[in-house]
Amino acid sequence: MAFPRRSSRSPRSRYTLGLLLLTAITLLVLDLPGTGPLQPVRDVLAGALSPVRSAGDAVFEPVADGWRGAVGYDEVKDENDRLKARLEDAKGDDAELERLKVENTALKKLEDVKTQGLKTRTARVVSDPSSSFDPTLEIDQGSGDGVKNGMAVITGTTSGAGGGVLGRIVETRGGRSRLELLTSPDFAAGVALTTGERGVIEGQGRGEPLLIEQVPATVEVEKGDFVYTSGIEDSVFPADLKVGRVHSAQKSSDGQYQSVEVDPLADLSSVYVKVVLKDPPA
Template sequence: MFLILTSITVITLDFRGEGEGLIGSVRDGAADALAPVRDAAGGVLDPVGDALAGVTGYGKLEDENAELRARIAELEGSALRDEGAEGELAEARALLGLDFAGDTPRVDARVIATPVSNFEQTIELDRGSDDGVAVDMPVVDGAGLVGRIIQVSASRSLVRLVTDPASAVGVRLARSSEVAVAEGEGPERLLSLSFVDPAADVSVLELVVTSGLNDSVFPPGIPLGRVAVADPAPGRLERRVEVRPVSDLAKLRLVSVLRTGP
């Protein structure tokens, strides 16, 4: 009961925090303290079983893929007995074929908590600094960009989703080569693109990828979404363009943290 009350208090105080100062320290400690409780509950409720094994952050990409293949083999057996494993199996296979990440080292992780309010679009992962995860590392699934790490404890990390109103991602439109900034508008809403030239030749369904410009924390070429709205902009300074994320952010289970940076 004490741990539950502590968790509620931290969430209330830190619902918009970036992990700095006293609140960040309390949250980090609470995350590690609550880990055994959450893990025990997950063992009872989750038909799939143990979390997808993540890499230590220093192993080779071949080792990471070997762990994913082992997890896939486990899930294939589970899928025969439980329909609930089929979705996770598909996600694990997609991560194994993560071509847009190239040879970037990564830490595979499992989502253990999803957004609890409309004020903040974040998810929690079962990997932390002990696994090589650090603040500002990009997070992806098999389809594309999910968000970035904003808070880390020893065994847990918090991800700000691209749909969060505080999220801003430098992007490039793949066909027209227009450069813009994709901003979150909240849950179940399209992303909005800022700074799009009103005369730009933007097409619906055009792929939008990360630009990697201006020392961005996101490497170039990661798929973010596809254009869903591209309204003409006569007499305006910029064109109204909205993007639908390629990742199903409401159903995330398995993701990869890209170990970019120094």
């Protein structure tokens, strides 16, 4: 036998719900435009129904607060994400600006490097030595740009104006070349001391001074003296280009010669260099 389903809502709850709805409708009517004359009634009813309104607020306010909180949280999170993105963009812009400043400074320094009428080609260093034992750099100019093996490479100095010998080209491809640094043990170039005495300077490895041997002991050599390229006719290096400064001079055991150690002046960390477009000796 089926029994009729009883409503789970008691008469008291139905009465309370009805009272809340009636209160809401009454307040809406009293708030309509053009009900100014009803202000006294509105005031009386508002006071009388305030307990009911308070009860309704107590029921619905947590829901409203929760909704506003959820919406507010999403808005704050979105704004935070936008600010983070703007901050990352600003950091990227600062890094790019700093890089451009460094390259601009390097190019200005290269403008001071003169080659006495010889043609040169500016190149950018695109690959540093792979290790402390690798005495070479790679540049972005190659055989397709007129660069040949044996050509001299010069760059700005570590301090002051002017240029210094960086090395020479040892390998070329279509759009790339590899140069050997003057610190390489395989590097050698003709040089002249401040006194005019000529000799051959050689590398002894990265981090080590350059070396000029067999300098007559009668030649006066002072610490800090400049050493220049000699510019002899068959040299690939322009004349009077700074190579380094004397670090020390040591006489041989027989007292006839002296070995001169020279600190290189070229900035080995240069971003830009110049290749001297002078054919090497045959």
